[in-house]
Amino acid sequence: MDIELQINNSADWRARYVTWAPSPCTIRLIDTTGLTQAPAVTLSSKSSDTGGSILFRTSPTASPAVELTLTLPLNGSSVEFFVAGEFGKPSLADGDVTIQVRSGTGLIAEVPIMVRIRKDAATLSDEERNRFIAAFAKFNNRGTGRFTDFRNMHTAAGSPEAHGQPGFLPWHRAYLLDLERELQNIDPSVALPYWRFDRPAPGLFTRDFLGESGGLGTVRFSSSNPLQFWVTDGVQGIVRRPLSTRKPKAPSTFCLKTKQSGWAMRLSILRKWKAIRTDRRMCLSEARSRAFPPLRKTRCFLCFMPTWTGYGLNGRLSSAGLTPSRENRSIRTRREAETVSAITCPIACGRGTELRHRHAHPPRRAADLLIRFVQPCPVPVPPCVTASTTGGK
C-alpha cells in the first residue's frame, strides 16, 4: 500500500513546518494493489527527547489528539486532517518530530517535520543560535546579499514611505515576515527570535551571538561567529553604541494595571514636595505629612467599595525609583480581588515593603487607575514611617 502525505497541502519538503495553529494536511492512497476495501490508517508522532510534539485534528476546531485514525478511499481521493504543534513543546532541530502512518501494526510511511516557532532569543539553544546567525550572515553575504534591500528601507530615502505613517505597525509585521521568509530560504529551520527587553538577557549581546560593543561602539564577535564578516555599504563591521552602564531610573508607576505614568501630576507633586522640603528644619516625616494628607477612609471611585487612600506614597513614587513587581490574586469572590505590589519604601529608607490594593474587578475605566494609589486595611505602614514616629531612622 502506497500513500501520499502532504503537509500544508504540499508534498515539497519545504512545506514540512508547522506552528501552534493547525496546518492543513492531506493523505490519500496512490497504489491500491491488493486492497479490496478502504483501509484504515493511524497517524501518530514520534519525537526525540528534546524534540517537538504534535497533535492531530480532523478539523481546525476539533479537539486535538495524539493519534488519529482515518479511512482512505479506494478511489484515491484525499482525506483532510490537521496537524499543529503541541503548545509549549516546539522543536529544537529540523525534523526532530516525525509523523508516522501505520496500517495495523505495520509502518507505512514516516515524514519528519518541525514545529517551528519564533522563540525568546535569550532561550535559544547553541545550535538554534548558530543556525540563526549563520543564516543572517549569509543573508548579508558580505554586503552583497538581499539584506541590503531590507536595510535600504530604513535610510532617509526609503524611510518616509513606511515610518511615521498610520500603517506602520502592520507594515512592519509584514516586513519582518518577509525577512523571516528570506532567512528560511537559506535555512528552513530558522525562525526570527524575539527579544524580551523587560527581562534580563545576558546571553544576547555576547561575542557568540549579537556581539559586544567596545567603548568606541565597534562590535566585536568571536572567531567562530560568521557575523564578523558583516558589511554595510561597503564598510566592514557593525557600530552599536554600548548600553549605558548607568543604572536606569525605574519609571514611576501610578497605575497598577497599565503602568502608565502621568508626568503632569508627577511634576505638580514634585513641586509641592520641593516647596516643603526647602524648609530644612522640617524632618522627613513632618514634611511628608504636610505635603500629603494622611491615610483616610474613602470609597473606591471604581466600585464604591470602602477603601483607604493616601497620597504620600504617590508623591514620592516619582523620585524613589520604584521597581514594582506585581502579583494579582483573587482572594475571595470574583467581586473582590487583591493586588499586591512589592515595592521599596518610597519615603526614605528604601527597604522592601508591600502595598495592597483591593477593589472590585473589573475596573470601570483603565484611566481611573491613574488617579489614586490606595492602601487597604490592615495598613502595612512602611518601616521607615514607623521608625520615624518612634524616633528611629
Added chain:
Amino acid sequence: MTEPTTGGSMRSRESRAAALKTATSPEEEAGTRVAAFAGVARAICDDKEKLEDVIKVLKDTRSPQAVRLAALRALQSASFSVVKFNQCRPEYLAALRSLVDDPDPELRQRVLGILAREQDGYTQQRLLEGLRQPEKALVPPEKALQLLSYDIHADAYPVAREIVDKPPNPAAKREALRLLAADAASAPKFEEILRDKNEPLEMRQLSASALHSLAPKKMQAYARDIILDDSESDELKTSSLTALTNFGDEAAVSEDNALQKTVDTLKDEASSPGLKNSAENFLKKYRK
C-alpha cells in the same frame, strides 16, 4: 488632592505644551527638565518656533549637560518622523553644525555622530582636518575614523592609509583598517598584514575579514594556508574555518582532500573549543 488626569503619558496637546514649557524653563530643576524633555518630540516635530526653543536650550552652554543631552535626544526623536520634520530639518542641521566646537566633549561627540550619519560634508571636512592636524582634532582619531566610515565617499582613504602605517594608537589603526575595507586599492595592504605573523591577532583578523569582501578568492586561498599551517594561532584558524564554512566555494573546498584531512585532525586534537566546533561545522558541510 491633585486633580485626576486622564490618559497617561503626554498624549494631549496641552500636556505636551506644558512639558515643553517646563523643559525650556531655566528655573526648573535639571531632573525635572530632563523628564519633561522625554515627551516633547511630538510637540516640536512640525513647529519651527518650538524647535527653536529646544535648540536654544541645546546651544546654551550654561545649561546642565544632562539637560542639553536631553534636548538633543528630543530633537533626534523628532527627526525620526521624517515627513513632518522635513521643514525643520535645515534649522536642526544648522544648529548641530554650530555645536561641533562645543566645549562639552560628550555633546560634541554625539552631535558629530548625528552629522556623520547624515553624511554632512562640513563635518567630514572638520574630522579629516583633525586627523591631519591633531591640534585641531574634535574627537580622538579612532572616533573620527569611525565617523568617517559612515560615508565611503568621504575621501578618508589617504589619511586612513597614513594612520595604518603610523598609528597614534592601536584603536586608531583598527578603525583605519575597518574604513579601508571598502577600498579595493588597499587589498595588498590587507594581504601584507594577514601574512605578517608579528602583527597583533586583531589586526590580522580584521585584514582577513576585509580581504573576504575585497578579494574572496584570495582570502579562500589564505584561509586554506592558515588552516594547514601548524604555527598559526587557533583564533585565526577558527576565523578562517568560519569563512570557508559560510562563504567558501563549495565545489573547490569539497574536493580539497588535504584541507579536509587537516580539519578532521583539528576536530579531534585542537585544544580550543571554538576551533573544534568550527571544524565540526566545516566537516558537517563539506564531508563527502
